[in-house]
Amino acid sequence: MVATVLRLRFRILGNTLARRPWQLVGFCFGVLSALWVLVAVVAGLIAVGLLQGPDVARTVAVVGGSALLVGWIVGPLLIAGMETTIDGARLAPFPLTTRQVMAALTATGLTGIPGIVTALGAFATVALWVRWPAAAIASVPASALAVLTCVVATRFMGTLSTGLGGNRRSREVVGTVVLTLLIMSGPIVAGILALLDSTGDLVARFTQAGAILGWTPFGAAWAVPGDIAAGTWLTAAVKFAIAVATLAVIWLLWSRALEASLTSPPQTAARAVRRGTLGLFGRMPTGGVGATWARALTAWVRDPRYLRQLLVVPLFPVLFAFSAGVDSALFTASALAAAFVLSVAGYSDISYDGTAFATVLASGVRGREDRLGRVLAAACIGVPLTLVIAVVTLAVAGRLEHLPAVLGGAWGLLLVGYGVTAVSSALIVTPVAAAGDSPFKSVPGQTFVSGLLVFVVWLACAALATPALVLAAIGVATGSALTGGLALAVGMVVGGGVVVAGVVVGGRTLDRTGPDLLARIKAFPV
Amino acid sequence: MSESPAVPALQLTGLVKRFGDNVAVAGIDLVVPAGSFYALVGPNGAGKTTTLSMATGLLRPDAGGVRVHGVDVWADPVAAKAMIGNLADGIRLFDRLTGEQLITYTAMLFGIPRPDIAPRVADLLEMMDLGDAAGTIVADYSAGMTKKVALACALVHAPRLLVLDEPFEAVDPVSAANIEDVLRSYTASGGTVIVSSHSMDLVQRMCDHVAVIAAGRVLAAGTVDDVRAGESLQDRFVALVGGRHISEGPQWLRQS
Numbered sequence: 012m013v014a015t016v017l018r019l020r021f022r023i024l025g026n027t028l029a030r031r032p033w034q035l036v037g038f039c040f041g042v043l044s045a046l047w048v049l050v051a052v053v054a055g056l057i058a059v060g061l062l063q064g065p066d067v068a069r070t071v072a073v074v075g076g077s078a079l080l081v082g083w084i085v086g087p088l089l090i091a092g093m094e095t096t097i098d099g100a101r102l103a104p105f106p107l108t109t110r111q112v113m114a115a116l117t118a119t120g121l122t123g124i125p126g127i128v129t130a131l132g133a134f135a136t137v138a139l140w141v142r143w144p145a146a147a148i149a150s151v152p153a154s155a156l157a158v159l160t161c162v163v164a165t166r167f168m169g170t171l172s173t174g175l176g177g178n179r180r181s182r183e184v185v186g187t188v189v190l191t192l193l194i195m196s197g198p199i200v201a202g203i204l205a206l207l208d209s210t211g212d213l214v215a216r217f218t219q220a221g222a223i224l225g226w227t228p229f230g231a232a233w234a235v236p237g238d239i240a241a242g243t244w245l246t247a248a249v250k251f252a253i254a255v256a257t258l259a260v261i262w263l264l265w266s267r268a269l270e271a272s273l274t275s276p277p278q279t280a281a282r283a284v285r286r287g288t289l290g291l292f293g294r295m296p297t298g299g300v301g302a303t304w305a306r307a308l309t310a311w312v313r314d315p316r317y318l319r320q321l322l323v324v325p326l327f328p329v330l331f332a333f334s335a336g337v338d339s340a341l342f343t344a345s346a347l348a349a350a351f352v353l354s355v356a357g358y359s360d361i362s363y364d365g366t367a368f369a370t371v372l373a374s375g376v377r378g379r380e381d382r383l384g385r386v387l388a389a390a391c392i393g394v395p396l397t398l399v400i401a402v403v404t405l406a407v408a409g410r411l412e413h414l415p416a417v418l419g420g421a422w423g424l425l426l427v428g429y430g431v432t433a434v435s436s437a438l439i440v441t442p443v444a445a446a447g448d449s450p451f452k453s454v455p456g457q458t459f460v461s462g463l464l465v466f467v468v469w470l471a472c473a474a475l476a477t478p479a480l481v482l483a484a485i486g487v488a489t490g491s492a493l494t495g496g497l498a499l500a501v502g503m504v505v506g507g508g509v510v511v512a513g514v515v516v517g518g519r520t521l522d523r524t525g526p527d528l529l530a531r532i533k534a535f536p537v
Numbered sequence: 538m539s540e541s542p543a544v545p546a547l548q549l550t551g552l553v554k555r556f557g558d559n560v561a562v563a564g565i566d567l568v569v570p571a572g573s574f575y576a577l578v579g580p581n582g583a584g585k586t587t588t589l590s591m592a593t594g595l596l597r598p599d600a601g602g603v604r605v606h607g608v609d610v611w612a613d614p615v616a617a618k619a620m621i622g623n624l625a626d627g628i629r630l631f632d633r634l635t636g637e638q639l640i641t642y643t644a645m646l647f648g649i650p651r652p653d654i655a656p657r658v659a660d661l662l663e664m665m666d667l668g669d670a671a672g673t674i675v676a677d678y679s680a681g682m683t684k685k686v687a688l689a690c691a692l693v694h695a696p697r698l699l700v701l702d703e704p705f706e707a708v709d710p711v712s713a714a715n716i717e718d719v720l721r722s723y724t725a726s727g728g729t730v731i732v733s734s735h736s737m738d739l740v741q742r743m744c745d746h747v748a749v750i751a752a753g754r755v756l757a758a759g760t761v762d763d764v765r766a767g768e769s770l771q772d773r774f775v776a777l778v779g780g781r782h783i784s785e786g787p788q789w790l791r792q793s
Contacts, residue, residue: 284635284672292641297654302645306631314633366628369595370690373625374646375618526597
């Protein structure tokens with residue numbers, strides 16, 4: 012049965028790659044970079060195993076292994092997206108027990124590129140213990156346990172984020188909460204590291220971290236061979252027990268979550284508002300601009316896929332404060348980083364409409380009206396948010412006198428970004444998670460080409476925003492109020508000009524490309 | 538409508554669409570007279586949805602032209618689309634909005650004056666029996682309710698031509714009868730409807746014109762009475778399209 016599902020998975024992968032050359036290119040790059048990482052890791056492990064003592068080997072194994080598990084849990088959610096070609100929901104109609112479904116999902120996780128690389132890398136830790144045969148032997152089952160834990164944990168997270176029981180709204184809420192926690196985990200870790208910073212040098216810190224992590228579910232399996240090498244058999248046994256218990260507990264939780272997500276119908280309990288509650292649709296002026304404005308702004312505040320992009324924004328000041336301190340130039344520039352992310356968020360805005368873009372197209376609304384509505388909606392969020400971040404960060408740093416310069420850079424960048432994306436989103440559509448799907452879902456064909464296009468959009472934004480950014484930098488560096496004011500003026504004027512140009516050019520482009528964009532969206536894999 | 542008026546409501550000339558090697562529409566000519574209730578019937582994969590997408594400006598034809606009341610859809614899409622009410626098949630709606638918001642949004646897109654919007658939306662919600670679900674998000678609607686709210690969106694700007702792709706699919710019999718009444722009085726008042734459907738009984742009862750298409754070509758077109766030529770439309774359709782085979786199904790499927 013597991014073999015059948017595996018064959019299905021590779022057949023799907025083969026069909027997808029055969030039909031989409033760009034995805035094949037991306038896939039090949041993925042394999043190559045994975046191989047490169049693997050070679051580097053194995054070489055490092057051999058070097059440590061031959062040249063260093065057991066303490067270093069143990070620290071490397073435990074800290075590296077713990078990081079690996081964290082990566083498996085967080086990575087798919089934050090970076091790569093959940094792989095959902097084969098997931099519980101798709102296997103649900105077949106006569107399989109939950110246990111069989113879990114075995115199949117674990118097997119598909121193990122046989123993906125990350126799974127294979129992790130398994131090879133984990134078994135290569137044998138090299139760490141070449142001089143301690145008992146530890147080397149013990150490292151094989153311990154590594155197997157650790158790899159299984161990684162795969163099962165990531166599948167558990169996937170089940171949690173995409174289908175934890177019940178109705179659509181609760182899924183969206185759970186998804187957003189998980190995301191917020193994940194985003195905040197970065198600063199929390201940074202804070203812990205900053206605390207440890209005071210206790211000593213880097214090696215001592217890692218040794219200490221390794222000693223602690225070896226007793227936690229994250230590193231227990233990886234600590235077993237090291238303890239055996241050190242001759243402390245009892246601790247080794249206890250840690251092995253911790254590792255086994257970890258896997259068992261995650262497996263059990265996963266099976267509960269999976270059962271809940273498979274047996275509860277995906278869309279039940281609808282939440283209705285009172286009739287006549289029109290929200291923004293009752294307030295905006297009628298016409299193409301007002302309609303688009305109302306709908307796009309509703310999406311910015313309600314749609315988890317847009318919220319996901321908003322949630323990253325407060326991360327910047329926090330991250331910069333922890334990594335460089337509140338006195339740093341980096342922290343002062345938080346508003347600029349936020350503006351940048353906010354402005355390029357919509358570089359393929361129509362992708363988020365999905366095939367519902369047909370409604371816009373069928374209405375014959377002019378391209379420039381659509382562009383203007385979308386820019387206005389994005390600006391309703393972006394402009395005040397950048398202002399708040401600029402004021403708060405500068406107030407914390409005690410440098411409010413730099414506000415005009417920073418705002419000039421930030422708003423200049425933001426407006427330029429809106430202008431550029433008004434054009435780019437009339438040309439580019441990328442496969443994205445559909446409305447109502449988990450915003451964490453990875454969509455085939457998304458990463459490689461869209462990554463390249465994003466880069467082009469970034470370059471255009473950076474080039475057009477250069478005047479305001481340079482003036483802002485000079486203004487902050489010299490403390491000149493005049494230059495700061497000039498930065499604000501230039502940012503607004505240039506930015507305003509780019510927005511107008513973007514709406515006009517993007518509008519004309521959209522008038523021409525609208526039907527082609529819809530055809531491309533329809534052709535995306537579902 | 539015994540005589541077709543000078544300017545047809547919808548005129549398709551030589552429409553062609555290929556998807557790769559697959560020819561979905563292989564040269565379709567069709568004249569839909571103003572005020573007619575026109576049906577487009579054909580087997581699965583015949584090219585009905587592709588044809589209607591090209592007719593409404595959603596899919597660029599490889600060749601051929603589309604005119605709506607004399608306006609070229611692909612040369613002047615803004616003017617043409619303002620006259621079309623479109624219920625497309627196989628697309629999503631902005632289903633994060635409530636039904637009421639979605640219809641209001643569509644009305645705003647067409648630039649209906651603000652004071653007219655609320656009464657129209659209220660009428661449409663009543664007409665489609667969606668009053669109780671007005672505040673519910675469209676994603677939480679059943680398939681039939683989604684179809685009805687899409688139909689309401691197609692009607693909200695009082696178009697001269699209604700293009701409805703499978704309008705009665707999954708709609709309950711009571712709502713279907715109500716919608717049928719509305720469409721009849723709409724055509725009686727001079728509006729034009731073109732529907733695609735798989736229900737021959739419904740077409741024979743409701744429509745005055747029909748075109749049978751298969752493999753991207755028109756096999757027969759004209760008034761329903763002309764096309765069926767004394768037979769039932771069902772029998773005539775099967776005779777035109779072919780492919781009917783009498784069989785008890787495979788042995789392994791039989792339960793005894």
